Amino acid sequence: MSVTKINGFEFAEMIIHGANVLSANANYVDSLNVFPVPDGDTGTNMNLSMTSGAKEVKNHKQKDIGKVGSALAKGLLMGARGNSGVILSQLFRGFAKHIEQHSEIDAVQFSGALEAGVEMAYKAVMKPVEGTILTVAKDAARKGVQVAKTESDLIVLMEEIVKEAKASLKRTPDLLPVLKEVGVVDSGGQGLLFVYEGFLAELKGEEFTGAAAEVVADLEFSDDHDHLLSFTSAEDIEFGYCTEFMVRLEMGKRPFNEQTFRNEISDNGDSLLVISDDEVVKVHIHTESPGTCFNYGQQYGNLINMKVENMREQYAELLSKGAATADASGGTQEMKPFGVVSISMGSGISKLFKSLGADYIVEGGQTMNPSTEDILKAVDKVHAETVFIFPNNKNIILAAEQAKAVSDRELVVIPTKTIPQGMISLFSFNPDASAEENEQAMMEALANVKTAQITHAVRDTTIDGVEIKKDDFMGMIEGKIVVTNQDRMKATEELLTQSLEGAEILTILYGQDVPADELEQLTQYCGAHFAAVEVEVHEGNQPLYPYIFAIE
Numbered sequence: 001m002s003v004t005k006i007n008g009f010e011f012a013e014m015i016i017h018g019a020n021v022l023s024a025n026a027n028y029v030d031s032l033n034v035f036p037v038p039d040g041d042t043g044t045n046m047n048l049s050m051t052s053g054a055k056e057v058k059n060h061k062q063k064d065i066g067k068v069g070s071a072l073a074k075g076l077l078m079g080a081r082g083n084s085g086v087i088l089s090q091l092f093r094g095f096a097k098h099i100e101q102h103s104e105i106d107a108v109q110f111s112g113a114l115e116a117g118v119e120m121a122y123k124a125v126m127k128p129v130e131g132t133i134l135t136v137a138k139d140a141a142r143k144g145v146q147v148a149k150t151e152s153d154l155i156v157l158m159e160e161i162v163k164e165a166k167a168s169l170k171r172t173p174d175l176l177p178v179l180k181e182v183g184v185v186d187s188g189g190q191g192l193l194f195v196y197e198g199f200l201a202e203l204k205g206e207e208f209t210g211a212a213a214e215v216v217a218d219l220e221f222s223d224d225h226d227h228l229l230s231f232t233s234a235e236d237i238e239f240g241y242c243t244e245f246m247v248r249l250e251m252g253k254r255p256f257n258e259q260t261f262r263n264e265i266s267d268n269g270d271s272l273l274v275i276s277d278d279e280v281v282k283v284h285i286h287t288e289s290p291g292t293c294f295n296y297g298q299q300y301g302n303l304i305n306m307k308v309e310n311m312r313e314q315y316a317e318l319l320s321k322g323a324a325t326a327d328a329s330g331g332t333q334e335m336k337p338f339g340v341v342s343i344s345m346g347s348g349i350s351k352l353f354k355s356l357g358a359d360y361i362v363e364g365g366q367t368m369n370p371s372t373e374d375i376l377k378a379v380d381k382v383h384a385e386t387v388f389i390f391p392n393n394k395n396i397i398l399a400a401e402q403a404k405a406v407s408d409r410e411l412v413v414i415p416t417k418t419i420p421q422g423m424i425s426l427f428s429f430n431p432d433a434s435a436e437e438n439e440q441a442m443m444e445a446l447a448n449v450k451t452a453q454i455t456h457a458v459r460d461t462t463i464d465g466v467e468i469k470k471d472d473f474m475g476m477i478e479g480k481i482v483v484t485n486q487d488r489m490k491a492t493e494e495l496l497t498q499s500l501e502g503a504e505i506l507t508i509l510y511g512q513d514v515p516a517d518e519l520e521q522l523t524q525y526c527g528a529h530f531a532a533v534e535v536e537v538h539e540g541n542q543p544l545y546p547y548i549f550a551i552e
Helices: 008-024 026-032 042-058 065-079 082-099 107-124 133-148 154-175 177-182 187-204 225-230 258-268 290-298 311-330 347-355 372-380 397-406 419-427 435-448 488-499 516-529
Strands: 005-007 104-106 241-249 269-276 280-287 301-310 336-344 360-363 384-390 410-413 450-456 461-463 466-468 473-477 480-485 505-510 534-539 547-551
Touching: 005 008, 008 026, 008 042, 008 065, 008 187, 026 042, 026 187, 042 065, 042 082, 042 187, 065 082, 082 107, 082 133, 082 187, 082 269, 082 280, 104 107, 107 133, 107 154, 107 269, 133 154, 133 187, 154 177, 154 187, 241 290, 258 269, 258 280, 258 290, 280 290, 290 301, 301 311, 301 360, 336 347, 336 372, 336 419, 347 360, 347 419, 347 505, 347 534, 360 372, 372 384, 372 397, 384 397, 384 419, 384 435, 397 410, 410 435, 419 435, 419 450, 419 505, 419 547, 450 488, 466 480, 473 488, 480 488, 488 516, 488 547, 505 516, 516 534
Parallel strands: 336 360, 336 384, 384 410, 505 534
Antiparallel strands: 005 104, 241 280, 241 301, 269 280, 450 473, 450 547, 461 466, 473 480, 505 547
């Protein structure tokens, strides 16, 4: 059988098969993940990214391959997660650009599209590192261009591309010392190889049946998984928050220039990737200050699809998994009676929940709602007979309830709508009481706290009779907007005046970008105007909300 051209329908099936092969081997790719940070999520991120692209392709199947390529690029852009996922999206964005004017393509055009994708991916990365997915993609594409000069059969071409991708992957430890030290090949390169092997299997009309670890089978590396986990520590991670967001560009905001944007935001961390089209900018960065990055992005338009993950905690979880595996080899890990999963926004708030007894924190909140799957994964990490879930946001309660419905574990959802509700409910937990008694006590505690918040408006509007101007600061009590002011301090003072009548305790959780002098001004204001109220101040480090107030 020989294939000299492919159209949109055929390319769509290649994409779907490639996504399926990657999905089936995502856990294996995760197990190789040590660069740039050993957070064990490369396979997961690449899988979610490729699945998003494949889904868009399924919805736009047609004969014109250029249009199918555009659908793939759009799906990948919107769904790209993590370093590897964003790079994958750029590889196929460049591929799609190269073929956008074609209804079908041959071997020369296919290999040229791979090379165009490599060029775009390298441009997206601030500091390209060899020995990664970039190297595997580059070597495979160059081989494809060379072979296509004399070979018209796309099956033969793809066989050579896969062969070179395997060889390049095998060479990655020689280019990136950390891979050789730990004894693995590059995880992103392995993920890309799985995609290409899916392409080849589809061209041949076969199912991919290759062994996941065949590339490293003959490498003289240690297979000691503990060595992989312990070659570094969580404290060695310089920039601890994997931060991703998109900016929907707006007229009237700062004019967007991709190179300027990339250069200016790069001061906030590393592993930076910036990609854009005429409407949106996608940003991935490892940083210690997610809020600073969000604020910078807002200079150009509205933020969407924001996500922050604590990579130090992710790495610590990998270590705990290794410990659990070791424990399982000698016996069954004992289950404690109760466990707690809490959704949190901001490192300071997460620490507070940990201090109150939370076993596992899911990063999320307003605009960053974790999925049912995210919550179920968190539950799996808690070794307890009954697990209490605190959503701490009204938009997350449904996902938590769905997790309860599908889980085979004993889950109890405490329908907390705010961070203060979650804190006071968890404070009511009694380890000596039954699950039912704890649920009742924590539900009753919800009535003992009132939540007030300060945030800012992203557009002009009128809500509940309150006229709001874009970039005004808004004060909310239990989610209802009661105050607006262009000055943050004035909005905060007005909000507290309306909130503190009859209050005994005020807990202030201040956000990422609140300066010390402003916080001092606020505490002095509270002392002068609300002398009967006991005031506690905690660093919440939360995004979006400069202040969250718990009022008792």
